[in-house]
Amino acid sequence: MEVDDFIIVSSEEDLTDLDYRNMADNILTDIDMLIEELRETLWPLNRFIHKNPELAFKEYKAHDSLTEFMRKQEGWKVTSSAYGMETAWVATYDSGQAGPVVSFNAEMDALPNLGHACGHNLIAIASVAASLATARVMKRRNLTGKVIVFGTPGEEGTGGGKIRLLEAGAFEGVDISLISHPGIFNNSPFVRTTAFVRLEVEYHGRAAHAANSPWLGINALDALVICYNAISALRQQTMPSDVIGMNITNGGAAPNIIHAFAAGAIVIRAASTHRLQELQEKVLSCVQAGAVATGAEEKVKVIKGYADHVPNRVLARSYTKYWKLMPGVPDPPIPPEGQVTWVKASTDQGNISYALPSVNASFAIPPGPNRGPPHSPEFEKISGTKDAFERSLRVAKALAGTAVDVISEPRLLDEVKRQWKRDMNDIS
Ligand SMILES: [Zn+2]
Ligand SMILES: [Zn+2]
Numbered sequence: 001m002e003v004d005d006f007i008i009v010s011s012e013e014d015l016t017d018l019d020y021r022n023m024a025d026n027i028l029t030d031i032d033m034l035i036e037e038l039r040e041t042l043w044p045l046n047r048f049i050h051k052n053p054e055l056a057f058k059e060y061k062a063h064d065s066l067t068e069f070m071r072k073q074e075g076w077k078v079t080s081s082a083y084g085m086e087t088a089w090v091a092t093y094d095s096g097q098a099g100p101v102v103s104f105n106a107e108m109d110a111l112p113n114l115g116h117a118c119g120h121n122l123i124a125i126a127s128v129a130a131s132l133a134t135a136r137v138m139k140r141r142n143l144t145g146k147v148i149v150f151g152t153p154g155e156e157g158t159g160g161g162k163i164r165l166l167e168a169g170a171f172e173g174v175d176i177s178l179i180s181h182p183g184i185f186n187n188s189p190f191v192r193t194t195a196f197v198r199l200e201v202e203y204h205g206r207a208a209h210a211a212n213s214p215w216l217g218i219n220a221l222d223a224l225v226i227c228y229n230a231i232s233a234l235r236q237q238t239m240p241s242d243v244i245g246m247n248i249t250n251g252g253a254a255p256n257i258i259h260a261f262a263a264g265a266i267v268i269r270a271a272s273t274h275r276l277q278e279l280q281e282k283v284l285s286c287v288q289a290g291a292v293a294t295g296a297e298e299k300v301k302v303i304k305g306y307a308d309h310v311p312n313r314v315l316a317r318s319y320t321k322y323w324k325l326m327p328g329v330p331d332p333p334i335p336p337e338g339q340v341t342w343v344k345a346s347t348d349q350g351n352i353s354y355a356l357p358s359v360n361a362s363f364a365i366p367p368g369p370n371r372g373p374p375h376s377p378e379f380e381k382i383s384g385t386k387d388a389f390e391r392s393l394r395v396a397k398a399l400a401g402t403a404v405d406v407i408s409e410p411r412l413l414d415e416v417k418r419q420w421k422r423d424m425n426d427i428s
Contacts, residue, residue, distance in 0.1 A: 021325075024401065027408075028325050030140060031133045031400045035393055038132060042125055043389060045069055049121040050384040053110030056154035057161070059087040062108035066124060066151055067091070073132060075139070082151075083168040088161060089151035090170070093135035099145025100413050102403040103171070104131045105152045105162060105179040105349065111375060118156065118374050119182035119365070119383035122392040126180045129396035134403040145407045148174060155348055158198070158305055162348040166355055175413060176315060176406055177358045179349050180395045182383060183374055186362040187334050188341035189311065189319035189398075193360070194241070195276040196305035196346045199266040200249075201227065201287055205296040207260035217258025221251055223290035223298070224262040230286035231266070241271040242279055243344075269346070272427050273307045273354070307350035310423050312357040313338065314416045315402055319361060322401030326394060332364065345374075357420040359402065363395045 045065060052061045063080065070078045070091040079090045087108065104127035107120040131149040138145065150170060154161035165171065181191075203224050208217025231246055238244065246266045252259030266283060270276040284300065291298040320334050335341060341362060349360045365388035372378025382388055406413050 024321055024325060027137060027401055027404050028322055028397065030137050031397050031404070034133045034136045035129050035397055035400070038129055039393065041069070042129055042393070043386075046121055046125045046389050046392075047384070049108065049124060050116050053115040054108070055112060056109045056156050056159040057085065057087055059108040059153050062124065063087040063089055063151060063153075066106065066108070066128065069128065070149070075135065083165055083170055085153055085161065085164060087151070087153040088165060091131070091149045093131070093138070093147040095138055095144045095146065097144035099143065100407045100410070101146040101148065101173055101175045102134065102406055103148040103150060103174045103177050104399065104403075105150050105177060105352070107152055107155045107179070109154055109156050109159070111156055114375065114377060115380045116383050117376060117380035119379065119388070120155070122182045122365070122383055122388055123180055125389065126392040126396045126399060127178070129393060130178065130399035130403065133396065133400035134407070137400070137404050138407060141408070143404075143407050147403065158303060160306065160348045160351070163351045166351060171352070171355055174356060176312075176403075176416060177349070177352045177356055178315070178399050178402060179359070180361040180363055180392070180399065181347070182365045182388065182392070183343070183362055184364050184367040184371060184379070185332070185373075186341050186343070187323070187330065187332055187364050189316040189323075189334070189359050189361040190313065190339065191309060191311055191341045191343055191360050191362050192271070193309040193343050193345055193347050193350055194243070194269040194271060195273045195308040195350065196267060196269045197276060197280055198303040198305060199268070199280070199283065199287075200263070200301040200303065201266060202263045202299040203261070203290060203294075203296040204299065205258070205260050205294065208258040210256050210258055214258055218295045219258050220262040220294075220296045221259040223294040223296035224248060224251075224264055225290075226293050227287050227290035228264070230289045231283060234282055234286055238279070239271075239275070242275070243269040244279070244283060269344075271308060274428055306346040306348050307354050309347060309350040309358065309360050310353040310427060311340075312359060312416055312419055312423070314412065314419045315357060315359045315406070318402040318405045318412075319359060319398045322398040323394075326397060330364065330391065330394075354424070357416045359399075361395060361399065363391055365391050
């Protein structure tokens with residue numbers, strides 16, 4: 001029920017599905033109005049970021065324009081160059097009274113030679129718009145708690161800006177983390193991504209003349225080839241979601257010598273961090289096999305990638321409710337509840353999802369004639385269009401609705417946290 005703009009929730013048992021829909025409808029009306037008000041100022045900001053692509057940890061223009069924009073918003077406190085990173089930033093709206101703490105991540109980085117071909121301009125806009133709408137609804141309805149936006153640098157490659165923020169304690173006391181990502185295939189708040197790790201392998205042997213006295217040498221290239229073949233054999237017994245790729249980065253110096261040195265790189269992807277660990281151990285046995293067979297000495301450098309993303313089902317339900325309440329639901333439809341959308345890519349939001357409940361909502365923007373996906377030149381073009389911007393505002397509204405649900409219903413946050421604990425147990 002609603003009295004003078006305040007929702008009074010007497011007890012959960014008293015509420016019917018219709019009550020919940022009506023409440024969501026009222027919240028959405030507020031969110032919609034506020035984001036529509038912001039449309040004219042958000043469009044040039046989106047254009048500016050898209051037209052000025054910057055690489056990981058060098059997102060100076062994006063950092064400056066976004067923090068400047070947030071400073072103009074009433075009631076927000078903004079920290080530039082936060083947590084020891086030049087291009088990280090934090091904006092906080094605090095009701096002044098204790099309550100849930102909801103957060104949004106705003107990615108900003110572009111790709112080498114491709115500009116904003118991953119559409120991170122749209123991610124930043126969706127998160128900024130959603131945070132402002134959430135704060136305004138809180139104010140209007142006297143809801144207590146905090147809204148935080150983190151400007152998260154360096155997502156592309158293995159930059160891991162979010163991991164650095166996590167390790168610096170930025171997410172301590174934060175209850176949930178929301179973010180979105182554009183593509184052309186899916187509309188879904190229940191997205192899983194893959195975990196990955198990179199291994200750099202070196203073999204050190206002993207040089208010898210291949211014709212004169214090969215018995216004096218230890219062949220490092222043979223060790224690497226044995227490793228490569230052992231991994232090829234291993235691939236026959238892996239799971240469909242496991243991916244192991246390898247290349248040879250140093251195949252020896254000349255054909256008429258026994259090779260003293262050889263090197264390669266291996267990338268492993270898996271459906272979960274736990275599975276990745278299992279797979280990594282199997283791959284390391286293959287690396288050892290090369291060393292044992294030849295007598296060469298192996299050296300392995302493990303370059304940590306990103307964890308898989310574990311989506312929160314309760315938060316996803318909220319997002320879906322608002323997405324469907326808005327008119328003109330775009331294709332494709334959000335899959336039925338509980339049906340995972342697999343995106344075979346990796347993101348440092350995955351690491352966030354292991355620390356707190358997370359939603360990483362995929363959204364489809366209208367594709368180009370060749371249906372170029374993220375990281376293609378065509379996707380760079382479409383991520384700068386007005387249509388793509390419109391979709392990011394729709395996403396912002398659904399994200400804001402999700403955040404308002406968490407802030408206005410304490411029991412929902414309990415449910416979100418219980419689900420997260422179950423997910424963490426299941427995955428290990
Ligand atoms: Zn990307
Ligand atoms: Zn991306």
